[in-house]
Amino acid sequence: MTSRPTQERTRADKADRPPDQDPDRLYTIGELADEFEVTTRTIRFYEAKGLILPARRGVARYYSRRDRARLKLILRGKNLGFSLEEIAHYLKLYDADPAQIAQTQLLLSRVEAAIEDLQNKRADLDRTLRELKDIRGECTEHLKAAGRPGGK
Numbered sequence: 001m002t003s004r005p006t007q008e009r010t011r012a013d014k015a016d017r018p019p020d021q022d023p024d025r026l027y028t029i030g031e032l033a034d035e036f037e038v039t040t041r042t043i044r045f046y047e048a049k050g051l052i053l054p055a056r057r058g059v060a061r062y063y064s065r066r067d068r069a070r071l072k073l074i075l076r077g078k079n080l081g082f083s084l085e086e087i088a089h090y091l092k093l094y095d096a097d098p099a100q101i102a103q104t105q106l107l108l109s110r111v112e113a114a115i116e117d118l119q120n121k122r123a124d125l126d127r128t129l130r131e132l133k134d135i136r137g138e139c140t141e142h143l144k145a146a147g148r149p150g151g152k
Contacts, residue, residue: 026055026062036075046074051088070094081114 033040046052047061052070054061063071070091077087093103143149
């Protein structure tokens with residue numbers, strides 16, 4: 001059997017099987033950083049916060065399928081505006097409730113609150129845009145009446 005360089009083997013492994021399908025698969029910090037397009041520093045930060053707990057062999061970290069899934073949840077939560085405390089609470093529920101009922105209820109509640117918040121922000125933005133457009137119109141009319149440039 002000819003050995004391939006590690007990078008080629010990693011690419012081939014990804015092509016052969018979805019990365020989360022092998023329950024025994026271990027990931028390096030670099031593989032996860034590449035997959036989720038984050039820095040290794042970001043992953044180490046989440047580790048320092050106790051959100052993920054990789055195995056260690058010497059100084060090297062090895063992340064399990066569970067760690068990968070947790071990282072995915074963390075990044076998704078951050079993208080949706082959850083605080084690290086909210087994410088940590090969510091992950092604790094994930095571990096404690098195999099049926100994921102409490103976790104799903106918490107997520108639904110947080111999503112509904114985020115939707116309401118964004119709708120309020122949209123209304124504020126729409127109102128501000130209307131006001132700015134009104135001011136622009138008044139300025140343009142004033143400049144037209146004065147025969148000045150900018151009065152299009």
